[in-house]
Amino acid sequence: xxxxxxxxxxxxxxxxxxxxxxxxxxxxxxxxxxxxxxxxxxxxxxxxxxxxxxxxxxxxxxxxxxxxxxxxxxxxxxxxxxxxxxxxxxxxxxxxxxxxxxxxxxxxxxxxxxxxxxxxxxxxxxxxxxxxxxxxxxxxxxxxxxxxxxxxxxxxxxxxxxxxxxxxxxxxxxxx
Amino acid sequence: xxxxxxxxxxxxxxxxxxxxxxxxxxxxxxxxxxxxxxxxxxxxxxxxxxxxxxxxxxxxxxxxxxxxxxxxxxxxxxxxxxxxxxxxxxxxxxxxxxxxxxxxxxxxxxxxxxxxxxxxxxxxxxxxxxxxxxxxxxxxxxxxxxxxxxxxxxxxxxxxxxxxxxxxxxxxxxxxxxxxxxxxxxxxxxxxxxxxxxxxxxxxxxxxxxxxxxxxxxxxxxxxxxxxxxxxxxxxxxxxxxxxxxxxxxxxxxxxxx
Numbered sequence: 001x002x003x004x005x006x007x008x009x010x011x012x013x014x015x016x017x018x019x020x021x022x023x024x025x026x027x028x029x030x031x032x033x034x035x036x037x038x039x040x041x042x043x044x045x046x047x048x049x050x051x052x053x054x055x056x057x058x059x060x061x062x063x064x065x066x067x068x069x070x071x072x073x074x075x076x077x078x079x080x081x082x083x084x085x086x087x088x089x090x091x092x093x094x095x096x097x098x099x100x101x102x103x104x105x106x107x108x109x110x111x112x113x114x115x116x117x118x119x120x121x122x123x124x125x126x127x128x129x130x131x132x133x134x135x136x137x138x139x140x141x142x143x144x145x146x147x148x149x150x151x152x153x154x155x156x157x158x159x160x161x162x163x164x165x166x167x168x169x170x171x172x173x174x175x176x
Numbered sequence: 177x178x179x180x181x182x183x184x185x186x187x188x189x190x191x192x193x194x195x196x197x198x199x200x201x202x203x204x205x206x207x208x209x210x211x212x213x214x215x216x217x218x219x220x221x222x223x224x225x226x227x228x229x230x231x232x233x234x235x236x237x238x239x240x241x242x243x244x245x246x247x248x249x250x251x252x253x254x255x256x257x258x259x260x261x262x263x264x265x266x267x268x269x270x271x272x273x274x275x276x277x278x279x280x281x282x283x284x285x286x287x288x289x290x291x292x293x294x295x296x297x298x299x300x301x302x303x304x305x306x307x308x309x310x311x312x313x314x315x316x317x318x319x320x321x322x323x324x325x326x327x328x329x330x331x332x333x334x335x336x337x338x339x340x341x342x343x344x345x346x347x348x349x350x351x352x353x354x355x356x357x358x359x360x361x362x363x364x365x366x367x368x369x370x371x372x373x374x375x376x377x378x379x380x381x382x383x384x385x386x387x388x389x390x391x392x393x394x395x396x397x398x399x400x401x402x403x404x405x406x407x408x409x410x411x412x413x414x415x416x417x418x419x420x421x422x423x424x425x426x427x428x429x430x431x432x433x434x
Contacts, residue, residue: 009398010247011244011247012309013398013399015240015244016309016312018235018240018243019232019235020374022233022235022236022239023232023233023235026233027233032233032236035233036236036238036239036242039239039243040242040243040246043243043246044246044247047247047248055399056396056398057399058398058399058417059399059417109228110228110230110231113225113226113228113231114231117226117231128226131191132223132226132227133231133232133374134374135372135373135374135375137193137419138188138191138193140419153187156187156191157183157184157186157187160187160219160222160223161218163222163225163226164218164219164221164222167221167225168221
């Protein structure tokens, strides 16, 4: 294949996956501008390695690149040190955008769900986004996030449990 | 199975990731244990909230253009100057597609030393796949957007010389989202569109020449799975980026229909 054909082939296969790539980046970076930058960077990386990619699952491959690109951008080490405690993460969110007083808290459910996902620790967040929003299988999630399937399973379980607690809370608060 | 094991498996159970034997054990435990039923309910509540189609973010329109202009220009396009290249970027997508598949087709014809049947299958698989990609790219996925098989089926009447079988498999996780007319294998065909989680499945249908039934023939092309079978006088071609297991499950549902 010459350059032009490679590029055409790349665009035909990879551009339809932009929605998936953007959503993962958007959830990891938590804002539109950074997400766009990282998706663009990911596509450049993907293009560089496109010719040598031996697999068949282009979507999982691209998402893995997106994930790694975002992690680099976020400073992977800092992220891992900060691991888990949900309270800490939630506090951080509130620092950025303080919750409105109870009487104003009747937000659209969509927004509540998005906030709850954003409040999850990053390992749980990516697992739940890849499963529930991108529709990946456990095996694909394990490939994208580079952890065993058993870990995928327990992260999903914890993510869903925390989401339930947060959204159940929210529901009660909204009903006050 | 005890509650602890049930807790461990409940997510995989919901996500259809358990083997049949374990799934049955979970199901039996759930039947007898109200605490674990509550857990299941809580998972379902979360699942329903997350499945709201408004939860995913919309891709900003400008992103595609940004990516295309960030990619290194191919040697021959560089001659035209970058301004012009980005101006035609949008329109060049179908051309790029056509070029890509011309190449793939060309390779197929060059290297197909196998039987005529296989190379015909391969050529068709390519045609089917490029039609699938076109449908996703060109925002021409659906002519008749409807999840109701009784709306979709009559829509084809008068537009095709045959009446394709139309079934919704929502219960099994393959939701019918509509249909459209397409042109494949030198003829007009019915294209039914199904959704599996976030994945789109295109199912192309036309009357078969043999009129018989044959088992599935599968192709993997560039990360897409393509399955072909004949059943009840029709040829079926299914193509999607869902995994091969899911696509086979889909095909067997379609084949079970009267």
